[in-house]
Amino acid sequence: MTSLSKAPQPAAGPVLEVEDLRVRLRTPRGTAHVVNGLGYSVGPGETVAVVGESGSGKSVSVLALLGLLPPRTATVSGRALLHGEDLLTMSPERLRQVRGPGVGMVFQDPMTSLNPVLSVGRQLTEGLRAHGHVSKAAARARAVELLGEVGLPDPGRAVDRFPHELSGGMRQRVVIAIALANSPSLLIADEATTALDVTVQAQILDLVERLQTEHGTGVVWITHDLGVVAGIADRVLVMYGGRCVEDGTVDDVLERPAHPYTRGLLGALPDLAADDGGDLATIAGTPPPPTDLPAGCVFWPRCPVRGDARCETEQPPLAPVKGSHYRDKGTSGVPGEGQYRDEGTSGVPHRAATWCAEGSGS
Numbered sequence: 001m002t003s004l005s006k007a008p009q010p011a012a013g014p015v016l017e018v019e020d021l022r023v024r025l026r027t028p029r030g031t032a033h034v035v036n037g038l039g040y041s042v043g044p045g046e047t048v049a050v051v052g053e054s055g056s057g058k059s060v061s062v063l064a065l066l067g068l069l070p071p072r073t074a075t076v077s078g079r080a081l082l083h084g085e086d087l088l089t090m091s092p093e094r095l096r097q098v099r100g101p102g103v104g105m106v107f108q109d110p111m112t113s114l115n116p117v118l119s120v121g122r123q124l125t126e127g128l129r130a131h132g133h134v135s136k137a138a139a140r141a142r143a144v145e146l147l148g149e150v151g152l153p154d155p156g157r158a159v160d161r162f163p164h165e166l167s168g169g170m171r172q173r174v175v176i177a178i179a180l181a182n183s184p185s186l187l188i189a190d191e192a193t194t195a196l197d198v199t200v201q202a203q204i205l206d207l208v209e210r211l212q213t214e215h216g217t218g219v220v221w222i223t224h225d226l227g228v229v230a231g232i233a234d235r236v237l238v239m240y241g242g243r244c245v246e247d248g249t250v251d252d253v254l255e256r257p258a259h260p261y262t263r264g265l266l267g268a269l270p271d272l273a274a275d276d277g278g279d280l281a282t283i284a285g286t287p288p289p290p291t292d293l294p295a296g297c298v299f300w301p302r303c304p305v306r307g308d309a310r311c312e313t314e315q316p317p318l319a320p321v322k323g324s325h326y327r328d329k330g331t332s333g334v335p336g337e338g339q340y341r342d343e344g345t346s347g348v349p350h351r352a353a354t355w356c357a358e359g360s361g362s
């Protein structure tokens with residue numbers, strides 16, 4: 001992709017580091033504990049897939065990072081460092097500056113991101129011109145090119161149309177084009193391609209990969225589509241009840257899931273779930289309401305394992321899965337501690353929050 005932007009592109013260090021993110025929302029039914037101590041990091045060019053059932057706090061967790069929750073009802077704490085600068089304590093003005101060129105966002109409902117009274121081209125070129133110092137003609141040419149790249153038919157005409165003149169799928173592609181326009185260093189996509197047909201989806205995933213290769217864009221990709229996870233993710237984070245219950249490399253989490261919830265989602269626990277093809281499986285029962293979380297393990301009410309006395313009373317911490325091929329850097333390679341793989345500068349642990357996963361480290 002041609003870059004017209006002056007977006008900051010620092011070379012080293014993580015793009016995003018989220019630490020102990022917590023979100024509480026005031027609701028008529030009391031305080032909702034929607035995100036409860038979430039932590040992860042995204043390196044340059046890396047894709048972290050966030051998966052979990054509806055209601056597990058995925059969308060709220062990314063809205064919180066970008067200051068997009070209603071300030072009157074939401075309380076956000078923790079840290080979210082974008083190239084070392086905390087998004088959670090930034091002034092609204094600085095956040096607006098950073099959101100443009102630094103962070104691209106695509107949410108599920110395209111109408112929330114588009115301005116209904118501006119043409120598609122205007123919305124694309126405004127971003128390009130504001131952050132890229134390019135001429136009007138060059139920005140328009142780039143807008144047409146981008147619309148073609150996200151698979152919009154007849155981009156030369158689409159550029160002059162208004163959002164209401166486009167189908168839902170086309171609008172979503174426009175939002176994706178806007179998010180990618182400035183080659184952001186971080187892209188946050190929340191079910192971004194769910195409504196698109198598979199050919200267009202594949203085209204967009206290719207485009208994102210190209211952006212990552214060329215600009216080192218770090219990606220947080222929220223999806224329920226396991227095909228997409230397997231295809232684009234380096235790492236997977238499984239959310240339940242506003243927590244990360246398991247994370248690790250895509251191979252570790254998809255092929256050796258340790259948490260009963262992950263195993264259920266993947267259809268790997270026959271008593272818990274039926275595999276329904278490419279999507280996450282359906283698990284009997286529903287997630288607990290965030291206004292009334294269980295006292296112990298957040299998955300306890302639905303868990304078929306419950307193999308430890310602490311399950312009902314104590315939330316298990318996220319701990320390394322025993323037998324995973326990860327070892328913290330800095331500890332000695334003592335025989336019997338398990339193998340470790342050399343990941344270069346960053347090892348990727350496989351962790352799960354359960355008292356009794358098979359092979360769990362606790």
Ligand SMILES: Nc1ncnc2c1ncn2[C@@H]1O[C@H](COP(=O)(O)OP(=O)(O)O)[C@@H](O)[C@H]1O
Nearest residue numbers: 025027034053054055056057058059060061290
């Ligand atoms: N503005 C809001 N006010 C109150 N509760 C909310 C609000 N937005 C989301 N929630 C609740 O927070 C929980 C997590 O929602 P969400 O992040 O949208 O889940 P997911 O994206 O994983 O489906 C849900 O129980 C939802 O009902």
Ligand code: SF4
Nearest residue numbers: 297303306311354355
């Ligand atoms: S801690 Fe207990 S209840 Fe929770 S997932 Fe593990 S086995 Fe199930």
Ligand SMILES: [Mg+2]
Nearest residue numbers: 058059060190
């Ligand atoms: Mg959501």
